[in-house]
Amino acid sequence: HGHKKRQSSVVASALELGGVKISKDEIVRDDPTNNIPDTIFAKLGMQLHRRNQHPLGILKNAIYDYFDTNYPDKFDKFDDLCPIVSVRQNFDEVLVPADHVSRSYNDTYYVDSQTVLRCHTSAHQAELLRNGHTHFLVTGDVYRRDSIDSTHYPVFHQMEGVRVFAPNDWEGSGTDATSHAAEDLKKCLEGLARHLFGGVEMRWVDTYFPFTNPSFELEIYFQDQWMEVLGCGVTEQEILKRSGKTDNVAWAVGLGLERLAMVLFDIPDIRLFWSTDERFTSQFSSGQLGLKFKTFSKYPPCYKDMSFWISDSFTENNLCEVVRGIAGDLAEEVKLIDNFTNKKGMTSHCYRIAYRSMERSLTDEEINDLQWKVREQVENKLKVVLR
Ligand code: FA5
Numbered sequence: 001h002g003h004k005k006r007q008s009s010v011v012a013s014a015l016e017l018g019g020v021k022i023s024k025d026e027i028v029r030d031d032p033t034n035n036i037p038d039t040i041f042a043k044l045g046m047q048l049h050r051r052n053q054h055p056l057g058i059l060k061n062a063i064y065d066y067f068d069t070n071y072p073d074k075f076d077k078f079d080d081l082c083p084i085v086s087v088r089q090n091f092d093e094v095l096v097p098a099d100h101v102s103r104s105y106n107d108t109y110y111v112d113s114q115t116v117l118r119c120h121t122s123a124h125q126a127e128l129l130r131n132g133h134t135h136f137l138v139t140g141d142v143y144r145r146d147s148i149d150s151t152h153y154p155v156f157h158q159m160e161g162v163r164v165f166a167p168n169d170w171e172g173s174g175t176d177a178t179s180h181a182a183e184d185l186k187k188c189l190e191g192l193a194r195h196l197f198g199g200v201e202m203r204w205v206d207t208y209f210p211f212t213n214p215s216f217e218l219e220i221y222f223q224d225q226w227m228e229v230l231g232c233g234v235t236e237q238e239i240l241k242r243s244g245k246t247d248n249v250a251w252a253v254g255l256g257l258e259r260l261a262m263v264l265f266d267i268p269d270i271r272l273f274w275s276t277d278e279r280f281t282s283q284f285s286s287g288q289l290g291l292k293f294k295t296f297s298k299y300p301p302c303y304k305d306m307s308f309w310i311s312d313s314f315t316e317n318n319l320c321e322v323v324r325g326i327a328g329d330l331a332e333e334v335k336l337i338d339n340f341t342n343k344k345g346m347t348s349h350c351y352r353i354a355y356r357s358m359e360r361s362l363t364d365e366e367i368n369d370l371q372w373k374v375r376e377q378v379e380n381k382l383k384v385v386l387r
């Protein structure tokens with residue numbers, strides 16, 4: 001893995017990363033560019049997607065079934081590639097421009113300046129293409145500094161799908177290579193949605209990714225709004241060219257597994273995937289797709305507002321990291337509810353934080369204590385002025 005040895009502040013444990021046993025304390029964590037908090041570091045190696053009784057494992061297997069049934073020439077499957085990858089793999093090899101926001105320390109967890117926790121499974125595309133794979137699925141945990149609400153979590157799971165076509169596949173079909181790939185892609189994913197959900201309300205949205213053109217997102221109507229469940233498109237020719245496949249075209253997709261599992265099992269909040277509460281875990285069993293999650297009584301949320309004058313360096317992701325660092329999974333949502341700039345050019349933000357446990361009632365005292373700590377750290381770490 002090429003990680004220098006050092007003493008870690010975190011409890012060391014051997015874990016399986018990418019099929020290789022390494023000790024967690026082999027991972028350098030005192031690099032000045034490292035921005036990975038202990039709570040995120042602790043999630044490395046958990047591999048929820050490899051547990052057959054877990055909703056993510058059940059979903060992964062159901063998607064495998066769909067591909068195995070529909071493509072006699074079976075897709076190659078990978079689900080334990082190491083989540084610690086180079087900047088090159090995560091960004092350069094999928095043509096992410098040098099100045100793209102996703103590369104920033106505000107969006108991505110860096111182990112050191114050249115190494116990240118992958119922010120998408122697309123990090124493995126180029127290498128697998130170079131190694132000669134022409135149709136494959138890569139499932140894994142991915143990491144992002146992000147907002148806090150019921151459909152966003154800083155650690156989540158994706159499945160990458162890639163299919164390469166040879167000239168034979170589209171010649172004589174009456175369409176050009178790109179349209180052939182785009183049509184096949186949409187057909188494949190609509191079929192997958194039918195396989196998983198039967199009927200469900202969904203729509204295609206045009207979008208942009210550096211590594212595909214054209215690019216699309218699929219949204220599903222869930223909990224009274226449109227929820228984005230995947231990104232996909234026709235692979236940029238440059239990526240194929242670099243892997244020696246000048247005459248081919250390909251499609252690629254990145255499925256958001258939590259979001260799909262939320263629709264499939266009617267799971268209302270993304271934090272539940274990490275729950276060890278038996279009232280959650282006992283509801284799922286290997287291979288069982290039809291089942292709907294029965295929510296154990298919903299405990300009341302508690303809302304706390306805080307207003308402050310922001311500084312130039314203020315970002316919402318940094319705020320969310322502070323809140324998660326203190327409240328952990330008790331933080332249900334962080335939402336900007338007011339935003340104005342005064343005559344002097346100072347900008348004020350008011351955020352509403354919702355606290356709620358999925359498992360028990362919280363006491364006023366407990367919540368007040370959390371909120372005080374949040375206020376303190378927001379002021380000290382984010383260089384804002386509380387109002
Ligand atoms: C990507 O990550 C692209 N790599 C997907 C892709 C692959 C496009 C191949 C083209 C070709 P995006 O950032 O939109 O795209 O994330 C993909 C999916 O991950 C989203 O649609 C959503 O379902 C899920 N997702 C993104 N952020 C989060 C989050 N914080 N929590 C949970 N799920 C998330």
Ligand code: MG
Nearest residue numbers: 217228230231
């Ligand atoms: Mg997206």
